[in-house]
Amino acid sequence: xxxxxxxxxxxxxxxxxxxxxxxxxxxxxxxxxxxxxxxxxxxxxxxxxxxxxxxxxxxxxxxxxxxxxxxxxxxxxxxxxxxxxxxxxxxxxxxxxxxxxxxxxxxxxxxxxxxxxxxxxxxxxxxxxxxxxxxxxxxxxxxxxxxxxxxxxxxxxxxxxxxxxxxxxxxxxxxxxxxxxxxxxxxxxxxxxxxxxxxxxxxxxxxxxxxxxxxxxxxxxxxxxxxxxxxxxxxxxxxxxxxxxxxxxxxxxxxxxxxxxxxxxxxxxxxxxxxxxxxxxxxxxxxxxxxxxxxxxxxxxxxxxxxxxxxxxxxxxxxxxxxxxxxxxxxxxxxxxxxxxxxxxxxxxxx
Amino acid sequence: xxxxxxxxxxxxxxxxxxxxxxxxxxxxxxxxxxxxxxxxxxxxxxxxxxxxxxxxxxxxxxxxxxxxxxxxxxxxxxxxxxxxxxxxxxxxxxxxxxxxxxxxxxxxxxxxxxxxxxxxxxxxxxxxxxxxxxxxxxxxxxxxxxxxxxxxxxxxxxxxxxxxxxxxxxxxxxxxxxxxxxxxxxxxxxxxxxxxxxxxxxxxxxxxxxxxxxxxxxxxxxxxxxxxxxxxxxxxxxx
Numbered sequence: 001x002x003x004x005x006x007x008x009x010x011x012x013x014x015x016x017x018x019x020x021x022x023x024x025x026x027x028x029x030x031x032x033x034x035x036x037x038x039x040x041x042x043x044x045x046x047x048x049x050x051x052x053x054x055x056x057x058x059x060x061x062x063x064x065x066x067x068x069x070x071x072x073x074x075x076x077x078x079x080x081x082x083x084x085x086x087x088x089x090x091x092x093x094x095x096x097x098x099x100x101x102x103x104x105x106x107x108x109x110x111x112x113x114x115x116x117x118x119x120x121x122x123x124x125x126x127x128x129x130x131x132x133x134x135x136x137x138x139x140x141x142x143x144x145x146x147x148x149x150x151x152x153x154x155x156x157x158x159x160x161x162x163x164x165x166x167x168x169x170x171x172x173x174x175x176x177x178x179x180x181x182x183x184x185x186x187x188x189x190x191x192x193x194x195x196x197x198x199x200x201x202x203x204x205x206x207x208x209x210x211x212x213x214x215x216x217x218x219x220x221x222x223x224x225x226x227x228x229x230x231x232x233x234x235x236x237x238x239x240x241x242x243x244x245x246x247x248x249x250x251x252x253x254x255x256x257x258x259x260x261x262x263x264x265x266x267x268x269x270x271x272x273x274x275x276x277x278x279x280x281x282x283x284x285x286x287x288x289x290x291x292x293x294x295x296x297x298x299x300x301x302x303x304x305x306x307x308x309x310x311x312x313x314x315x316x317x318x319x320x321x322x323x324x325x326x327x328x329x330x331x332x333x334x335x336x337x338x339x340x341x342x343x344x345x346x347x348x349x350x351x
Numbered sequence: 352x353x354x355x356x357x358x359x360x361x362x363x364x365x366x367x368x369x370x371x372x373x374x375x376x377x378x379x380x381x382x383x384x385x386x387x388x389x390x391x392x393x394x395x396x397x398x399x400x401x402x403x404x405x406x407x408x409x410x411x412x413x414x415x416x417x418x419x420x421x422x423x424x425x426x427x428x429x430x431x432x433x434x435x436x437x438x439x440x441x442x443x444x445x446x447x448x449x450x451x452x453x454x455x456x457x458x459x460x461x462x463x464x465x466x467x468x469x470x471x472x473x474x475x476x477x478x479x480x481x482x483x484x485x486x487x488x489x490x491x492x493x494x495x496x497x498x499x500x501x502x503x504x505x506x507x508x509x510x511x512x513x514x515x516x517x518x519x520x521x522x523x524x525x526x527x528x529x530x531x532x533x534x535x536x537x538x539x540x541x542x543x544x545x546x547x548x549x550x551x552x553x554x555x556x557x558x559x560x561x562x563x564x565x566x567x568x569x570x571x572x573x574x575x576x577x578x579x580x581x582x583x584x585x586x587x588x589x590x
Contacts, residue, residue: 204448207443207452208441208452211443218423218432219456219502339451346482
């Protein structure tokens, strides 16, 4: 009997079906949900995108960066620059946001890849601070105090009028719905793209480099190239998310757009709580994070302390996060990547 | 024609010279054994050949090409495969996936193209029943077999084996010898570092003795084992 390889499991087929239903519900959500829900969902989806890319970097690539705010801020400022200086529409400018993040990622990687582990983490943070200080010198975009998107640019944004007429909502609500749909598209493309990557032989190489770099090189894996691919992909996606987040906010300042707390610390919290090195982890993590934020929003600094304590407890009790805990107990994988060999001389009952 | 040649290769870590002016050639298709006491520089010699560490002086040629400055990754692609003395599995990947990484990247082929080859290697090294087990859960012996399997999955022209027989029972050792003879019979050049001398001498055609980073003997295994120098070094640890 010949050998065959499968990645799917019965549970993952059910998960794929439920996932398809969930995607349809999310797509039509603006037809029946209120504006508050749409704004919350926008927040959840954009944080999910940031978390998935940080997870790709740290969980799969072993590159623990605490400088992702450089790409959020750079993307956001590129979008504002394209709209204010070149008069472009904000929607296509989101792509420029990704490209701008990619452009600064190249020199960042060039410097940061000389460092390892904790030094790499600090190095990325320092570079992000340098970028923030440089952008704060950009007087046409408001310097240190920041600026807003011009009113006519946001009013005449692509698709807004169509949404206004179709759903019978005001311009401001239509802009939120547009941002939500863009965020949903980005989140689905991100998860789909990462899942696809992990199922290719590059995904295998990534896992090999993470587990043992020297051994990976000895079996022909180009470890250096894998790091570049992961770093640049993450920067591009993080830049897209940054552009989108600030398109929705329509107001920017260097301190907000390059905030290490908002765009890296919270993101690390989401990934660690949910489960690093899995696609499911950031999804669980972002839901927990949103629930905590809603519950504790009125408690000021107690909120941050609760997040910190919770993160420490999870790291001690379940180092692989909530999803890791669940998946260990149940053997459940919603996004299966394990290649299971069967047939031939393999006796399946002996596994 | 020699597949591998080392000319005046030296390597020091600080004041400690671990490889001291190594000069030798390995003819195509030969099996060469390397012996020497602990700390003689055997594994360092492997790391120099595979490119995991760089040489301070001298040159290394593989199939006539100077590979002294070539990376470990490229040396693997050109046909040098290795096992590590301390097993270095990709722990979170399964045994089968460990081989897949090696086969797809070491031979630059798709997963589908190498599936049956990987399964075949696992059958030969008797790991097939563990194909879907994460490598981190394997016993030491199974890890050693995985080291050999993963190196074989790259289909090397030159296979470097670093102490893979240590700790095996006599039966397991005989099975390993059969596997290695089998690989050798297919024309693969082998360099094998081993303390289990009877396993080594039943396979190799030539023996190289290292001591304090220096090559102190190279030749017919029987003559080498009979020499006074080697007997002195191995007195007490001879099996």
